[in-house]
Amino acid sequence: MATRSGFEKHYPEVFEKFEFVTVFDLLIKYIKEGRIKLDKTRFKGPATYHDPCNYGRKAQKVFGHGYFDEPRWILSQCVENWIDLYPATMNQICCGGGGGTLVNSYNEERTYYGRRKMDQIRATGAGMLVVPCHSCHGQFNSIKKAYDMEGLEVKYLWELVADCMIV
């Protein structure tokens, strides 16, 4: 988000010269081209998926495309049994770790902020939460104990892909 916004504002010429790929498009390319093979039986689920603000709602507004379908397709290649949070996509609830709050020392506020998200996750009964964002990942691991959800496994989307690869 920050890098792409910075390029669009300050270095628009790079879009003529180079190609750019998101983590989602790259994973989809590898899977569709058969460059990586995935085993769907390793994780039984149920899993769930959290839409990061920057890849979803904010990308939709700023760049005209929110990454909602792509991560869900990738997740479906890795796990059969997964459940969406409600609400999700454009109406998703922030994890509470965005905007620098993980490193601005407002830890009590940040933990409280996450309460609605944790309720959503609990409601799915999922044991694994898949996220494609370092801030969300850090936030969930930081606050899950405060919500008696220490058993929740928080996994990067690309970590799940790597763990499902047949090599």
Next chain:
Amino acid sequence: MTAKDIIHMNELDHSRFKSWGFSQDFCVTCGLCSSSCPATGIDGFDPRKLIRMLSLGLESEVVASRWPWICTLCAKCENVCPMEIDIADAVRRVRSLRDRDKVPGNIHKGLEAALETGNNLRLPKDDYVFILEDVAEEIAEEPGYEGFTVPIDKKGANILTTIHNKLVNTHTEDLKHWWRIFHAAKEDWTVPSENWEGTNWAYFTGDDEAMKIMTGRIVDHMNKLEVKTLMWPE
């Protein structure tokens, strides 16, 4: 703000933020933003109040307030705003008005470190390269990944990646996921030896000049290493 901090009408300055292009003066005080915001109520914060303070020109109050830093810039508020006010960008702009030494926590300190040393941790190049090579050796010991090495500063590579600082700090295991995928997909990729920082905390502190410097470094890498593609920092 508490009752004893009552603001008098003659202290209001409706023109103070007129030049800001976030449509903040269009606010109809409907409260949808406040209802949708997960941070509403924390320390008296809600987005409607903050936007009203901008319209009323209460500069010193809004800049000194903790509210802009409680907000996560998630944009749920503006998604429901009937007047299409750019609330998250307005909050970020308010953050930019804080004296840099009063920016809370480590966000400005980390950014300062990145501007001075190329990464938020002030991690020296030798230590950084040692960590990357050490993790690569661990991967190479796994079945199916024999011969794995980390291609640092590889000229002409297809894909350039950056590194989130926590992955060479407390979370080195998390370096391995993408590296395993690249190996399996037979990708031609690289990672820079200097100025490798993938985060851009200037986005959080509202510092546009620093944001330009940080993103410019990635442009320099693409040019110098003659890569074809940038993988946007995760």
